[in-house]
Amino acid sequence: MLVVMQAQATEDQVRAVCQKIESLGYRAHSMPGAQRTAIGITGNKGEVESGTLDEMPGVQEVIRVSKPYKLVSRDTKPDNTVIKFPGSHVTIGGTDLAIIAGPCAIENRDQAFKVAERVARAGAQFFRGGAYKPRTSPYSFQGLGEEGLQIMAEVRDRFGLLIVTEAVDYESLDLVDKYADVIQIGARNMQNFSLLKRAGRARKPVLLKRGISATLEEFLMAAEYVMSEGNYSVVLCERGVRTFADHTRNTLDLSVVPAVQRLSHLPIIVDPSHGTGKRNKVTPLSRAAVAVGADGLIVEVHHDPDRALSDGMQSLYPDQFDALMAQVKQIAAVLGRTIERAHEPIAATTK
Amino acid sequence: MLVVMQAQATEDQVRAVCQKIESLGYRAHSMPGAQRTAIGITGNKGEVESGTLDEMPGVQEVIRVSKPYKLVSRDTKPDNTVIKFPGSHVTIGGTDLAIIAGPCAIENRDQAFKVAERVARAGAQFFRGGAYKPRTSPYSFQGLGEEGLQIMAEVRDRFGLLIVTEAVDYESLDLVDKYADVIQIGARNMQNFSLLKRAGRARKPVLLKRGISATLEEFLMAAEYVMSEGNYSVVLCERGVRTFADHTRNTLDLSVVPAVQRLSHLPIIVDPSHGTGKRNKVTPLSRAAVAVGADGLIVEVHHDPDRALSDGMQSLYPDQFDALMAQVKQIAAVLGRTIERAHEPIAATTK
Amino acid sequence: MLVVMQAQATEDQVRAVCQKIESLGYRAHSMPGAQRTAIGITGNKGEVESGTLDEMPGVQEVIRVSKPYKLVSRDTKPDNTVIKFPGSHVTIGGTDLAIIAGPCAIENRDQAFKVAERVARAGAQFFRGGAYKPRTSPYSFQGLGEEGLQIMAEVRDRFGLLIVTEAVDYESLDLVDKYADVIQIGARNMQNFSLLKRAGRARKPVLLKRGISATLEEFLMAAEYVMSEGNYSVVLCERGVRTFADHTRNTLDLSVVPAVQRLSHLPIIVDPSHGTGKRNKVTPLSRAAVAVGADGLIVEVHHDPDRALSDGMQSLYPDQFDALMAQVKQIAAVLGRTIERAHEPIAATTK
Amino acid sequence: MLVVMQAQATEDQVRAVCQKIESLGYRAHSMPGAQRTAIGITGNKGEVESGTLDEMPGVQEVIRVSKPYKLVSRDTKPDNTVIKFPGSHVTIGGTDLAIIAGPCAIENRDQAFKVAERVARAGAQFFRGGAYKPRTSPYSFQGLGEEGLQIMAEVRDRFGLLIVTEAVDYESLDLVDKYADVIQIGARNMQNFSLLKRAGRARKPVLLKRGISATLEEFLMAAEYVMSEGNYSVVLCERGVRTFADHTRNTLDLSVVPAVQRLSHLPIIVDPSHGTGKRNKVTPLSRAAVAVGADGLIVEVHHDPDRALSDGMQSLYPDQFDALMAQVKQIAAVLGRTIERAHEPIAATTK
Numbered sequence A, B, C, D: 001m002l003v004v005m006q007a008q009a010t011e012d013q014v015r016a017v018c019q020k021i022e023s024l025g026y027r028a029h030s031m032p033g034a035q036r037t038a039i040g041i042t043g044n045k046g047e048v049e050s051g052t053l054d055e056m057p058g059v060q061e062v063i064r065v066s067k068p069y070k071l072v073s074r075d076t077k078p079d080n081t082v083i084k085f086p087g088s089h090v091t092i093g094g095t096d097l098a099i100i101a102g103p104c105a106i107e108n109r110d111q112a113f114k115v116a117e118r119v120a121r122a123g124a125q126f127f128r129g130g131a132y133k134p135r136t137s138p139y140s141f142q143g144l145g146e147e148g149l150q151i152m153a154e155v156r157d158r159f160g161l162l163i164v165t166e167a168v169d170y171e172s173l174d175l176v177d178k179y180a181d182v183i184q185i186g187a188r189n190m191q192n193f194s195l196l197k198r199a200g201r202a203r204k205p206v207l208l209k210r211g212i213s214a215t216l217e218e219f220l221m222a223a224e225y226v227m228s229e230g231n232y233s234v235v236l237c238e239r240g241v242r243t244f245a246d247h248t249r250n251t252l253d254l255s256v257v258p259a260v261q262r263l264s265h266l267p268i269i270v271d272p273s274h275g276t277g278k279r280n281k282v283t284p285l286s287r288a289a290v291a292v293g294a295d296g297l298i299v300e301v302h303h304d305p306d307r308a309l310s311d312g313m314q315s316l317y318p319d320q321f322d323a324l325m326a327q328v329k330q331i332a333a334v335l336g337r338t339i340e341r342a343h344e345p346i347a348a349t350t351k
Helices: A011-023 A109-122 A146-159 A170-179 A193-200 A216-228 A256-263 A272-276 A279-292 A318-334 A345-350 B011-023 B109-122 B146-159 B170-179 B193-200 B216-228 B256-263 B272-276 B279-292 B318-334 B345-350 C011-023 C109-122 C146-159 C170-179 C193-199 C216-228 C256-263 C272-276 C279-292 C318-334 C345-350 D011-023 D109-122 D146-159 D170-179 D193-200 D216-228 D256-263 D272-276 D279-292 D318-334 D345-350
Strands: A002-005 A027-032 A037-042 A059-063 A098-102 A126-128 A162-166 A182-185 A206-209 A234-238 A268-270 A296-300 B002-005 B027-032 B037-042 B059-063 B098-102 B126-128 B162-167 B182-185 B206-209 B234-238 B268-270 B296-300 C002-005 C027-032 C037-042 C059-063 C098-102 C126-128 C162-167 C182-185 C206-209 C234-238 C268-270 C296-300 D002-005 D027-032 D037-042 D059-063 D098-102 D126-128 D162-167 D182-185 D206-209 D234-238 D268-270 D296-300
Touching (some): A011 A027, A011 A037, A027 C027, A037 C037, A098 A109, A098 A318, A109 A146, A109 A318, A146 A162, A162 A170, A170 A193, A182 A193, A193 A216, A206 A216, A234 A256, A256 A268, A256 A279, A268 A279, A272 A279, A272 A296, A279 A296, A279 A318, A279 D279, A296 A318, A318 D318, B002 B011, B011 B037, B098 B109, B098 B318, B109 B126, B109 B146, B109 B318, B126 B296, B146 B162, B146 B170, B162 B170, B182 B193, B206 B216, B256 C279, B268 B279, B272 B296, B279 B296, B279 B318, B279 C256, B279 C279, C011 C037, C109 C146, C126 C296, C146 C170, C170 C193, C182 C193, C193 C216, C206 C216, C216 C256, C234 C256, C256 C268, C256 C279, C272 C296, C279 C296, C279 C318, C296 C318, D002 D011, D011 D027, D011 D037, D109 D318, D126 D296, D146 D162, D146 D170, D162 D170, D170 D193, D182 D193, D193 D206, D206 D216, D256 D268, D256 D279, D268 D279
Parallel strands (some): A098 A126, A126 A162, A162 A182, A206 A234, A234 A268, A268 A296, B162 B182, B182 B206, B206 B234, B234 B268, B268 B296, C098 C126, C098 C296, C162 C182, C182 C206, C206 C234, C234 C268, D098 D126, D126 D162, D162 D182, D182 D206, D234 D268, D268 D296
Antiparallel strands (some): A002 A059, B002 B037, B002 B059, C002 C059, C027 C037
């Protein structure tokens, strides 16, 4: 915390601010400059509740300095976190890129299997699909619930794909923890702190999507909530932020990838489907996401987007996903990264 | 839904789009213009899942037209909703403005009583205070929980103030429904649809804060979630949105007040404390909120902001709140509105 | 400028940063804290070009502290600037509110006179109208140019209204300086520094509109450009900023009014017409603008908005402007402010 | 233009809206639906000034449909524009990527030559450097003016690099047109329509940077201004937009690249230096820009960023630029694109 005094602040005013800081139990560090004096504050645990400091005579402004995150920080853990999955060589955060693909929502067994078969063949290691859908309208399709989770468990058995699916409350989180391999927390729930803490007590890794207008600090603090409860397997996911721009549904902020990697040891992947909301932008932005250094992609694929119950406009056709995979593999190679299958493709499709 | 064709689209392309629309079960209305053809879609219930329409040859863009909200709409209920409280003449949404004031968080009985005594005397009808605090950091003070609710119930008994407090999950919502008079859903939970549905099954009115980057439509749809479960007593609250501007914590969007009033019958109040994040901006923006036509204010007041456990920088001193009330009463009078006490002031302070 | 070191930074790293700062010609103030060390920089004139400081080993981040504005600052001139107009008792920035009204564009003499007659009668002291229109499309009506200025000069003679009109380049600025009473610099040109400097050499006061995504600091620095050339008569104008919100054309940021008043001595007015872009929002936001403490309003009025050549959707009918004036006068009175006519109304309309 | 009627609108209200539209000289197309009626408007040249349509009884909202750009549109010219430079095989918009590199500002001959020598050797075909600098503060270094242009002309002679530099007003534009190869219009002047029109009458290609909060449509319309005056050689440049995000100076919006390519035939390049404002983000975002399909890059490079007179924090060291070039060449190859030198490297460095 730093208190910047006005140019014409008197010595008495500076002294009064220092005394106020000390009275709050902190140490004040006065630092006179050519134009004005700044006063540093140390000795605080966490954020200083600065109260009326910025209202005191002679005070220009109060600037916060300390970063509040701990467990997510590279200060705490310099090496990259690599998340492993028991009984599989698949990882998130290592050299190998994680490719998560599937429909927006699980609609029925046939749809799930048709899409899973194609994304597995194309080289994805993870299958995504919503069983619990947070929809803007209460009258929209809200997902199949546990039945959707059971279908995805079958998909895992049949195609050797690891399952990623969203939890929206305690009940669904417990079921996702039971059936799936990765618990997704959606953008709308990024600051649903009760749910984050519950996810922090789950056994499975958590895929945490960035809130639609979350700063980097809020994003990392949401991960800190999960980790503070003991679950250290957190994957961050950039999925676009809300801006004035109207040519895409959201504005995909790829710069957050190197920004996260500088401050945190956690892996970060990119969702170009929600990040653009338009099918024809998914492949170019997937290439860009891999090129910027992301640890993976999460992409919506549907065998019949016309009849999809949600997000049809942003879902790739399976053939488009094949082409996407071919392109991103080449980009990955430029960065010294690979995309390996979860299992031998033949085993996966004939077992 | 409207499909706009490219200038050079052929008649065959127009016909193909119309056939596609019909095949999806809707009606297509072709509308040739001087430069290009537009095709309207009707017959849909709720949103059309337009699938690949915007990818068809000759299509320029696809524009959504229908509004998805129903119960919140003035189309459905032309008259203003006025929320009443049993055993009290206090209302929200009528001629009388609702003034909700109190500390950010309930810290202890003494603090709550000190603040409540002052805001009751100044003319507020509602006491606000957080028992469950959604904090960005897991290491910040998270509220007293049920003990905080019990203190607020005592405040009601002692000062005749109605109680407004936030619920953050099912457990806290059930307790808030039991102890308080209004259930607040915070900005971070505006699209926590599970919580909204639970609030829709509660008995008490719901104060729904606008999400930090919620559009007007999303805001109204969140209220629709509550109403769709049977609770029609919803108060909307503008509390600032996130923008690039850095001179306030959020940018208070007062234009949403007349915008809501045009589309919906629900009352809307304004939170100038979170809306600005700076004590010295709360009073001017409170005046502006009443002048724009809001149905009330929710304001943070603390008798000792220096030592507040949260949001000290934006809390008014009680004397400042007195001055605010004097000013907003005069502004209210210009609009033909009043601010009446919940009870006789003497009874409230001497009982 | 403040350099914040990482928690694990070594003493050598701190020393190296201090030496680098000194080598750049500044003074370094090391300030060790419980968790980390911060290093203050003083001795700089204007902004430090921090170069590679933030890339040095052990550095967490670099924070800028000093404010770069001088002439606009209350530090430099504590009293409010009150702009006077020769041969008139009208002011901007004093107790009396400045009301500027008129059509978006001057279309012809008849239109200008019809609107001017009504806004003068309603009590406006200034007439606005565009002769040079910055339009998004090169194919839209671009204004009458000097002919429009001549019509406005006639309006001044006939109705006793002072003239406010926009300049878009050197040529138009020189003409506006010759014909009008206030030179408007539009939002799109707020950082057209060549034009700002030219306006700083003009004889007439400058009405500077906030850029559509200008921070408070950029806004004040634009005024600093004008003042740095010797023209100290600058009026700031909030006219809405660009955000994700789509229920108004822009988001009117009324909190910038008290924010400007805290940092600067310059007057600030509000444009609710561009600030909302919708006729039905202009009156409520005008009330709010006066209530928040603005020094005036600039409002679009047209006697026949259906046939307006630009911005018809946001122009008030004259009758609506009458009603607006009646309301804002009452709000102004609550704040101890007045709205006085430029001349006796009878003289103005019968001369 | 489309008028959407309210659900309960009467037939008379629909008829009245249609008559109003016809009275404005357009054609009305009534389109009754299950829930409500929509009325299309055709026959308009350019934008309909809808006046009071949205205020008529029974009207829900008015939606604009037609796109206002013409010359920039792929509707008008389906094939990509490839800009050529006389006496050189260098192009912008063809298979070969355009790499523009150099310091933020030209400081002196020695600095310019040192940087130019390195960027030429690394494979850039264009040299950038500011002679006229639009700075937020009037007290910051504003550029060397014509002397800077002369230095850059020498750079062209010495290293065979084509020169890109910014014009900020008529005078500087005429000089840039004389000395340089590409006239840059900066983000702050993207809607300085007088300057755009002047650039439209210049002989050299124009590099038009996206305004800091420009929509795609506004960006294309700014190019339309240049083209409408006869200069069809326009290169668009994404350089980051302003959002709430604070981990970079701006938010680089790479999705605008495929969006532009869908609507327009003009080439588009990316500026990762201003787009991020942080040296350590320039290389990852450069890779991403090439991967998304941009036609080139414009990158700030300085041999001594510590002592740069502007933007030191975002300038690459020459060695970092070498590494960047090596990486983007590989990414370019994946997309079937190349990066070829302007001249033989030996000739360039030994002549």
